[in-house]
Amino acid sequence: MAIHTDAPARERVHPGGSRRTPVSYLVLVLLALFAALPVLVMVFNSLKSNYEIGANPLGFPTSFEFANFVEAWVQGNMGRGLLNTVVVVSGTIAGTWLCAGPAAYAMARLDLPLRRGIENYLYFVISLPVQMFIVPLFFLWVQLGLIDTLFGLIVIYVALNTPFSVLLLRTFLIGIPRSLDEAARIDGASEWRVATRIVLPLSLPGFLTVGLLSGLGAYSELLFCVTFLSDPELFPVATAFLNFSQGYAQNYGLVNAAGVILLAPLVLLFLALQRRFISGLASSGVKG
Incomplete structure (x- = not known):
């Protein structure tokens, strides 16, 4: 059979199935x-x-004011703010993992009663605006003595991130074959051993994705910071922008310098973990 060499070349197909045009x-x-x-x-x-x-708000700078970064760092107390942010972000990620991980595992791997009802409840919760909880939560936090504490702020962030994290992790865990669980149980493994030795290592990209999303949310959150914290020594770095106002005037040079300082760790973190982050999102979004 003759081979037609003048046939048009096929379009290159991306491994995900989409054509590169x-x-x-x-x-x-x-x-x-x-x-x-x-x-x-x-x-x-x-x-x-x-x-x-x-x-010249959109053009290239004609004179480089590097002193803006030094002044923004000092005036915004950004060194102390970054330390507080590390505590808040680390606590939020760890708390979200501890709360969302077992819940997602139970919904995805166990024969949980009322599973559909719980899933619908979580969808309903994440659709509610968080502003409606501020007033009752503030009075509750006053009674519990959690006002002006980083721990109280961490608890709020964990509660805000857990519903979505449960749904995201559940969708990811469903993609892991159940045959692995069944084989381990036949060999006599307990449920704890199945979860920690089999499911957990396979679901690390999902946990990393949840940790990054909850950490980014806590890193940039401002509303609950200024509501539940009044001590400047406890302010996270996101509140540094409040220090650059002078009456009704705003020092935009310092605001932009603080924004660059605030954005730099996020960019470096994403560049270091982008492959795992994107693979985790893709895996959790395709399956389920």
Whole structure:
């Protein structure tokens, strides 16, 4: 049989199943520019004086004001804020893992009664606006003595992140074959051993994704910080922006410099863990 060499070459197919076409590359470039340009403008403005920001808010800086970073660090008390943020973020991630992990395992791997009702309840909870809980929660925290404590703030963040984390982890755990559990139980393994020695190692990308999402949420949250904390020595770094107002005026050079300082750890963390983060999201989103 003759082979036609002039046949058009097949389009290259991505391992995920999508075709790589010039249109798809163009869309990706436009989306990348849409996401990167505001960050680039913030970096430019962090190197400008207030006068230059007003005269040239979107352009390249003509004079580099590196003193903005030093002044923002000192005036915003960002060193102390970063230490408080490390405590809050670490506590939120650990608490979310401890609360969401067993719940997701029970919903995904065990014959749990009323499983559908619990799942619908979690969907209902995550659809509620968090602002409606502030007033009753504030009076409850006063009675419990948790106002002006980082532990009280961590408990709030864990409660806010757990419902969505349970649903995300459950979707990920469903994709792990049940035959592995059954084989281990036949060999005499207890439920604890099945969970910790078999399911947990296979679900680490899911736990990493949940940890990153809950940690990022706690890192950038501001509303509950300023509501439940009044001691400046306990403020996380996200509240540093409140220190750059002078009456009704705003020092935009310091605001942008603080934004760059605040964004740098997130960018470095994402670049270091992007493969695991994206694979965890993809795995949890495809299965279930």
